[in-house]
Amino acid sequence: MAKSGQHGGNVLQMAEQYGLTPDSILDFSANINPLGMPSSLKQAIINNLDLAEHYPDIDYRRLHDALACHIGCSPRSVLAGNGATELIFALTHYLHPQKAMLPIPGFAEYRRALERGSCNILDYTLHESDDYQPTEALLDALTPDLDCLFLCTPNNPTGQQPPLSLLLQILDRCRALQISLIVDESFIDFLPGQTGLTAYLNDYPNLYILRSLTKFFAIPGLRLGYLLSANEQAINAMRDQREPWTINAFAALAGETVLDDRVYIQQTHHWLATEQAYLYQALNEFKELHVWRPAANYIFIRNRQTGLQLQEELLRHHLLIRHCANYPGLSAHHYRIAIKSHAHNQQLVTALKQVFGHG
Ligand SMILES: Cc1ncc(COP(=O)(O)O)c(C=O)c1O
Known part of the structure; x- marks a missing residue:
């Protein structure tokens, strides 16, 4: 397609x-915030137009510091990207899974990224009778031969948010079976007071959290996302593997500006x-x-x-x-x-x- x-x-x-x-x-x-991009960001871009005349910091130190400060984690656990999309591809390339599970219906780019690496994809059907929510039955479907599982919370396109108790059970089972759990929290900022699974990063090095700023802060054309994991080796490897300067200077500025707005x-x-x-x-x-x-x-x-x-x-x-x-x-x-x-x-x-x- x-x-x-x-x-x-x-x-x-x-x-x-x-x-x-x-x-x-x-x-x-x-699904873009109709309030449009924050005026604080518009002003910051206007005030800093000459950023376009320089290469961005190749390590994006200020951006990573701002993201880490926002989450309350070490900057070494954060990797910013040109939208969450870049990181979906970077992560699947790094993990190079032989067998991955995708709940369906779900966001299309996980499958496209996995298909690049000739991965065996196991569809896990979410049912209308469960309101398209995963249930404890998913725990039994997780087997030791699986390398990774993608979850999207809240899920796109169904808009459903699984209960934290179930997510923690899934996280435990994935850790026990050495399955990488990739949780896409691109829409979590719309849920007031929700911090998703960020509090569990340190206890679960098999956990990878994807976030996006493009929906909440209405910057899909500017593009910015980030990946969180306590597995610093993985973060370093992805940082080393990728092309330089994938995040433009104004997108980096956005990350340094809007999180505190x-x-x-x-x-x-x-x-x-x-x-x-x-x-x-x-x-x-x-x-x-x-x-x-x-x-x-x-x-x-x-x-x-x-x-x-x-x-x-x-x-x-x-x-x-x-x-x-x-x-x-x-x-x-x-x-x-x-x-x-x-x-x-x-x-x-x-x-x-x-x-x-x-x-
Ligand atoms: C669930 C989900 N994850 C990730 C993305 C990609 O977001 P970004 O614009 O940050 O690349 C989207 C975009 O629609 C999405 O719906």
């Missing part, structure tokens, strides 16, 4: 396909508390939709009216949602919808009323 079809946010391609101008489309397919973080949590509740309830009122309660800034749905192509119908209203037909484990009736500003969310609800023929 073409790379372009595997992600949301592909407004240009969809506009071309449907004969629309890209500017006329409201994008609910990429309390006002922006609070505004984001305030927006999400309000709009998550509004959109979840509004979508739930459509008997044509099965709606999963979201943990983060996107909502996963199944269209019960199977004859109706919801993405196409909404594009007639110039609204783009993410269809999930190309996720292994899902069907053409599953969709993911980003939570946006109140006015835009209302626009979506109004369009859905028209699509389903409600008054």
